[in-house]
Amino acid sequence: MTDDSLIIYEEEINQIDALISKMLKGAEAKCALLVDKDGHLITRQGFTHSLDTTALAALLAGSFASTKEIARLVGEPEFSVLFHQGKKDNIHMSLVGERSILVVIFDDRTTIGMVRLYARETSIELAKIFEKIQEKSGHQEETGLSHDFTSQAEDKLDDIFQD
Numbered sequence: 001m002t003d004d005s006l007i008i009y010e011e012e013i014n015q016i017d018a019l020i021s022k023m024l025k026g027a028e029a030k031c032a033l034l035v036d037k038d039g040h041l042i043t044r045q046g047f048t049h050s051l052d053t054t055a056l057a058a059l060l061a062g063s064f065a066s067t068k069e070i071a072r073l074v075g076e077p078e079f080s081v082l083f084h085q086g087k088k089d090n091i092h093m094s095l096v097g098e099r100s101i102l103v104v105i106f107d108d109r110t111t112i113g114m115v116r117l118y119a120r121e122t123s124i125e126l127a128k129i130f131e132k133i134q135e136k137s138g139h140q141e142e143t144g145l146s147h148d149f150t151s152q153a154e155d156k157l158d159d160i161f162q163d
Contacts, residue, residue, distance in 0.1 A: 031048045032104045033048070036101075039061035041054060080094060089105055092115045092116065096127055104119055
C-alpha cells in the first residue's frame, strides 16, 4: 500500500485560503471547505462557526465516495461535480485534482451558475498548488530530505530514556 498523503505547509495553506476567499467573494457564497477524499478537513473559509465542519467534511467525502460507485454502475468513471439543493442553503461539491473536494455552501443571494463558474476557476488553481506540493514532496524523497517522523521520535525517546 502506498502512502499518498501530502504535507501542506503554512505557505501553501495561505495560498489556498486566499484562493477560496476570493472565490467566496466573487460567487457571493456563505462558506467553503476543502476536504481530502478521506474526509479530513484541509481548510475552511467564510461563515462556518455554526457548522460542525469536522463531521461535515467526513460526510461530504462519504457522499462523493458513494456517488463514485453510482457513476461506475451507470458507466461513468466518476461524477466530478455534485449539487444538493435545500430550502435555504445549497451545496456545490467539485473534485480538485485526484485527492480533494471543494465544497461551497450558498443561499439564494447567488446562483448555481455563479458558484459553478468560480468553483471551476478555483479548482484549477488549487490543482496547480497541489501539483507543486506533490513535486516538492517527490523531490524531498529523492534527495533524502523526507524522514519518517514516527521513527525519528522513537529514536529521540530511546536516546532520552537510555541515559
